[in-house]
Amino acid sequence: MSNVEEKLAKSLTAEFLELIPYLPYLLQDLWELGSSPKDIIDMILKHIQVSENTKILDLACGKGAVSVQIAKALGCKIKGIDIIPEFIDFANKKAQEYGVEKLCEFKVGDINKAVMVEKDYDIVILGAVGDVLGTPEETIQILKGIVKNGGYIVVDDAYGNDNSNGSYPTREKWFLFFQKAGVKLLDERFNEDDELESLNDKQQSLIVMRANELKEQHPDKAYLFDSYIKSQQAECEELENEISGVTMLLCAL
Numbered sequence: 623m624s625n626v627e628e629k630l631a632k633s634l635t636a637e638f639l640e641l642i643p644y645l646p647y648l649l650q651d652l653w654e655l656g657s658s659p660k661d662i663i664d665m666i667l668k669h670i671q672v673s674e675n676t677k678i679l680d681l682a683c684g685k686g687a688v689s690v691q692i693a694k695a696l697g698c699k700i701k702g703i704d705i706i707p708e709f710i711d712f713a714n715k716k717a718q719e720y721g722v723e724k725l726c727e728f729k730v731g732d733i734n735k736a737v738m739v740e741k742d743y744d745i746v747i748l749g750a751v752g753d754v755l756g757t758p759e760e761t762i763q764i765l766k767g768i769v770k771n772g773g774y775i776v777v778d779d780a781y782g783n784d785n786s787n788g789s790y791p792t793r794e795k796w797f798l799f800f801q802k803a804g805v806k807l808l809d810e811r812f813n814e815d816d817e818l819e820s821l822n823d824k825q826q827s828l829i830v831m832r833a834n835e836l837k838e839q840h841p842d843k844a845y846l847f848d849s850y851i852k853s854q855q856a857e858c859e860e861l862e863n864e865i866s867g868v869t870m871l872l873c874a875l
């Protein structure tokens with residue numbers, strides 16, 4: 623059982639590694655898998671001068687929702703890397719559908735390896751990826767190493783509160799990590815409660831439908847698909863009630 627697989631499962635809220643092969647099926651009706659392309663595009667437009675030469679890296683890009691919409695809105699080149707081949711196929715199809723296939727390069731790969739070779743980007747994005755690169759503190763340090771001096775980092779994560787049992791750092795703790803890494807918070811966008819709830823409900827009902835189909839096809843594995851529905855529901859509730867989902871824009875000093 624590899625650490626990469628464990629963190630992959632966790633990044634998509636799967637409790638059991640046996641669920642990994644079924645994730646593309648379960649998530650086939652969704653494009654956005656966590657972060658908000660709209661918030662990210664708004665923040666880039668507000669704070670960063672972009673041109674066709676701006677180089678962007680989208681780490682663990684999922685099905686390319688952020689990359690494709692950035693390429694469409696901003697006309698800059700973007701490289702997306704994700705470990706699930708079916709997600710990368712989907713991202714390539716979406717790039718074609720949006721007419722941005724020349725701006726987008728999607729690759730299957732492990733971002734733990736990619737971060738060792740990918741350098742000198744203007745902007746790096748890590749959207750809703752959890753602890754795949756390490757602790758929040760380690761993650762910020764690693765992301766800083768990928769961008770040029772004065773480059774930008776977009777992270778979609780969460781601020782915990784004092785009661786959220788320490789699994790998410792509080793906003794104050796995040797600031798300590800920024801200070802240590804030599805980055806500055808330029809902007810932050812919080813998930814709007816109403817929008818979040820309706821998006822969660824919509825996505826959850828699509829996932830439940832696919833999980834029920836899988837239960838019919840593989841009755842011996844029903845417990846697996848039930849567990850996925852439960853963990854998805856628990857994550858939605860945590861985001862709605864216990865922690866604050868946030869997209870941060872940081873500048874490397």
Ligand SMILES: C[S@@+](CC[C@H](N)C(=O)[O-])C[C@H]1O[C@@H](n2cnc3c(N)ncnc32)[C@H](O)[C@@H]1O
Pocket residue numbers: 626629630633634653654655656657658681682683684685686687688703704705706709731732733734748749750751754
């Ligand atoms: C919650 S999704 C977020 C996807 C995308 N950033 C978005 O916001 O739509 C987490 C993603 O991390 C990817 N992932 C997990 N571990 C990975 C790894 N070691 N290398 C590359 N991708 C990984 C998963 O395949 C999944 O697409």
